[in-house]
Amino acid sequence: MDIKKYEIFLAAVDRGSLTSVCEELGYTQSGITHMMNSLEKEVGFPLLLRTNKGVKLTAEGREVLPLIRELVRQNDNLEQRFSQIKGTERGRVKVGTYPTIACAWMPRIIKRLSENSPGIQVEVLEENSVVRLQQLLRDGVIDLCFTSRQPHMALEWKTLKKDMYQALLPADHPAAGKDKVDVRELMGSTFFMCKSVDGMDPDIDRVFARYDMPISSTYTCNSDYTIIYMVEQGLGVSILPQLFLDMNVPEDPHKAGIAVRDLTQEAYRELGVAARSFSGLSPAAKTFMRMTEEEFKDI
Numbered sequence: 001m002d003i004k005k006y007e008i009f010l011a012a013v014d015r016g017s018l019t020s021v022c023e024e025l026g027y028t029q030s031g032i033t034h035m036m037n038s039l040e041k042e043v044g045f046p047l048l049l050r051t052n053k054g055v056k057l058t059a060e061g062r063e064v065l066p067l068i069r070e071l072v073r074q075n076d077n078l079e080q081r082f083s084q085i086k087g088t089e090r091g092r093v094k095v096g097t098y099p100t101i102a103c104a105w106m107p108r109i110i111k112r113l114s115e116n117s118p119g120i121q122v123e124v125l126e127e128n129s130v131v132r133l134q135q136l137l138r139d140g141v142i143d144l145c146f147t148s149r150q151p152h153m154a155l156e157w158k159t160l161k162k163d164m165y166q167a168l169l170p171a172d173h174p175a176a177g178k179d180k181v182d183v184r185e186l187m188g189s190t191f192f193m194c195k196s197v198d199g200m201d202p203d204i205d206r207v208f209a210r211y212d213m214p215i216s217s218t219y220t221c222n223s224d225y226t227i228i229y230m231v232e233q234g235l236g237v238s239i240l241p242q243l244f245l246d247m248n249v250p251e252d253p254h255k256a257g258i259a260v261r262d263l264t265q266e267a268y269r270e271l272g273v274a275a276r277s278f279s280g281l282s283p284a285a286k287t288f289m290r291m292t293e294e295e296f297k298d299i
Contacts, residue, residue, distance in 0.1 A: 002038075003071075003072065003075050004035070005035050005036075005038065005039040005042075006039070006068050006071060006072050007072055008021060008025070008027075008032060008035050008036070009036065009039060009047060009048075009068065010068065010069060010072060011024070011025065012032075012036070012048065012055055013048075013055070013057060013061075013065065014141055016054040016055060016056065017054040017055060018032050018033065018036070018050075018054075018055055019054075020054075036048060043064075045058075045060045046058050046060065046061070047060065047061035047064070048061060066139075066140070069139070069140040069141075070140070073140060073282070076091065076092070076282060077282045077283065079091070080282055080283040080284050081283060083119070083283075084283055089117045089119050089120055089283070089284065089287060090119040090120065090284070091119070091120050091121070091282060091283060091284025091285075092120070092121045092122070092123060092284060093120060093121070093122050093123070093143050093144065093282070093284050093285045093288045094123045094125065094141070094142040094143050094144075095122060095123065095124050095125065095142060095143065095144050095145075095146065095288070096124075096125045096126075096127055096133045096136050096137060096141075096142040096144070096145045096146070096147075097124060097125070097126060097127070097133070097145070097146035097147070098126070098127070098128065098133075098146065098147060098148075099126045099128065100224070100241070100243055100244045100247070101146045101147075101243070101271065102124055102126050103247060104243055104246075104247055105146070105295075106122075106124055108295055109288070109291055109292050109295050110122055112291045112294065112295050113287070113288060113291045116287075116291065117284075117287050117291075120284045120287060120288065122288065125141075125142060128196045128197075128222065129196050129197050129198050130147050130148060130150060130198060130202065131197075131198045132197070132198075133145045133147050134147070134150075134153070134155065134274070137155060137274060137275070137276060138155070138276065140276075143275070143281060143282065143285040143288075144273055144274070144275055144281075144285060144288065144289070145273065145274040145275070146160075146271070146272070146273050147271070147272075147273075147274060148163075148203050148269040148270060148271055148272075149269075149270040149271075149272060150202065153274065155274040155275065155276060156274065156275050156276070156277055156278050157272055157273075157274050158272050158273050158274075158278070158289075158293075159270055159271075159272040160271055160272045160273060160292070160296050161243070161270075161271045161272070161296070162268045162270060162271075163241045163242055163243045163268055163269050163270075163271050164241070164242045164262070164263075164267065164268045165204065165207060165239050165240065165241055165242070165263060165267040165268060165269070166239070166240065166241075166242050166245055166260050166261060166262055166263065167181040167183075167186060167237065167238075167239055167260070167261045167262075167263055168227070168228065168231050168237060168238045168239070168240050168245065168258060168259075168260055169181070169186075169231065169237050169258065169259045169260075169261065170231055170232075170234040170237070170257060170258060170259070171253075171257050171258055171259050172234070173189070173237065173259065175261065176259035176261065178261060179261070179262070180261060180262045180263060180264045181261045181262070181263055181264065182263070182264045182265070183207070183208070183211060183213065183239070183263055183264075183265050183267070184213065186237045186239070187213070189236055189237045190219065190235060190236030190237070191219075191236055191237055191238065192219050192220070192221070192227045192230050192231065192235075192236050192237070192238040193219075193220050193227075193238065193239075194220070194221065194222065194223070194224055194227065194240075195220035195221065195222060196222055200220070203241075203269040204239055207239070207265075207267040210265075210267075211265055219236065224240055224244050224248075225248065227240065228240075228248060228249070228258070231258055232256055232257050232258050233257075234257065239263070239267070241269060243271070245260055273289070273292065275289075
């Protein structure tokens with residue numbers, strides 16, 4: 001059994017294109033095609049449908065995909081264990097995360113990892129959709145998922161931070177002169193809210209639901225950065241997480257025409273990391289988790 005063929009097959013499925021695999025992994029188109037044809041000949045049925053838009057799974061391919069993912073995962077675990085026994089740590093960890101977390105946390109975690117275990121490579125996949133991130137984790141496409149905790153999340157979970165929500169206001173807004181703002185004071189203004197492919201931001205949605213206030217968003221967009229610019233122009237107000245605001249609001253926000261204020265209500269999202277099973281992680285992923293937990297002792 002040539003495990004490399006299965007790895008290429010998974011890469012093609014995850015990217016939806018053999019051409020993308022060629023470009024990313026440095027294979028020729030003919031080489032990739034030969035490997036996929038050889039694999040399908042070995043198993044005895046087609047796994048991929050080739051179209052001018054890329055590739056997608058056949059019905060048979062969908063049926064065996066979870067088994068192939070597990071095969072490749074276990075082979076990777078075995079190779080990592082071999083490296084450990086020989087006194088080295090090698091492997092690859094695939095991490096899915098919100099873009100904000102990718103910017104705020106990943107550099108610090110990866111720096112610590114590189115200083116302690118330089119043989120471990122990390123692949124970060126950024127995704128705004130919590131639903132998409134959880135599905136990628138359940139499907140085995142990623143090893144760990146940094147996200148916000150959702151009700152009834154059927155995954156193992158470790159909390160890393162309580163990320164408070166703050167009000168974002170134009171500097172001349174009546175509430176900008178207060179130390180803290182009641183959420184209800186924002187409802188009389190044009191309200192901007194982030195909307196992903198999942199719909200309205202589920203974390204902010206729960207904040208409004210907790211205080212029995214129907215959400216009333218005048219405008220939506222799929223970028224928190226856009227919301228800052230809208231508020232800066234005096235077009236409305238918003239509520240955004242502190243982690244994002246700390247990274248993107250100037251040291252003197254008043255000069256930029258905006259004000260950031262704490263809320264009188266307790267409003268936050270619980271940020272952390274999810275896994276299918278922390279005890280079942282690969283050696284490299286366990287090391288990554290250890291570096292994460294060590295880093296968060298200082299955050």
